[in-house]
Amino acid sequence: MTEPFQARVRPWLMACFGEEISADHIERNHRFLEEALELVQSRQCSRSEAHQLVDYVFDRPIGEPKQEVGGTMVTLAALCLAAGIDMHEAGDVELERIWGKVEAIRAKQAAKPRHSPLPQEAAPISAGTMFLDRTGREICMGDTIEVASTINQHTHGDWVQYDIRKGPGGFLLSYRCSQTGAVLPPGYTAGFMAESLPEDDRRDLKALVFATVPVPVSGWEIVGGDRRGTTWPEERGE
Structure with a gap:
């Protein structure tokens, strides 16, 4: 029986980052938010729309993590249905791809700016x-x-x-x-x-x-x- 996707991600995390960085919830927040934004950007969400939603969410009461994970999975599935994407296949393909980039990802992590949510030094922001x-x-x-x-x-x-x-x-x-x-x-x-x-x-x-x-x-x-x-x-x- 094939292991659940979440369990198959763990060995990759350990190989890339080790226990400490893998378990750093702040780092994991930042990387998840980065990927979520890249996904909606690829589906033509504008910078302005993203900023409006940030303000809307942070003006509301803080949610319960397990329930929010459920909501995230449901809305991701719905987005993938609308886009004609098999979310499970996409996850498997990406996990296989990044197993081949462990050294590059380690180097990127080592060069990451300290105390910054950004994965690398940012280019000047366009207004x-x-x-x-x-x-x-x-x-x-x-x-x-x-x-x-x-x-x-x-x-x-x-x-x-x-x-x-x-x-x-x-x-x-x-x-x-x-x-x-x-x-x-x-x-x-x-x-x-x-x-x-x-x-x-x-x-x-x-x-x-x-x-x-x-x-x-x-x-x-x-x-x-x-x-x-x-x-x-x-x-x-x-």
Whole structure:
């Protein structure tokens, strides 16, 4: 009879971390939360949605661990059903994969910042703009978005792409390229995001300035970018 999955994970934990780190409930909390966030990110949960749920949960009474484990398993199963994923198969495949990475995982653990929930030194955090693209993802500083071209189509074609930067007055759209490959100096057509919404997404500027929830913009879509980026493309060596 095959051992339960939980029992099969224990030998891997011991091989990677030993008894002390394996039993460290704070470390285990952090690593579980990291993986849970990576899962929902892969299913198009936005940074803004995650932050809202963190505030919601931590404003509520603390739950009972065993019951919360049950709730976690039920909601994970439900998510996997919706995504068409066999959760048991996914677990078995991942456990087999990480048995082949024991040395690499040990090295990563040894290099982990002390007294930090992060698994490694974090890159500079990209600021979120509180605008959501048409797929529901939050647009962040460093992203590149694509916008339907509404003027000078003979020059630009059907679409234009902009880099998201931050200036003294707020987040900016900085021209990057167009369908036709038209080249302009960096910043040539920069404008504030709140003042550059597509016609179908226009809102009162004062309402935008004081918005407390993310604002969806159906005419914008994230197509790439560098979320480390606070620099112009040529300063990044592009």
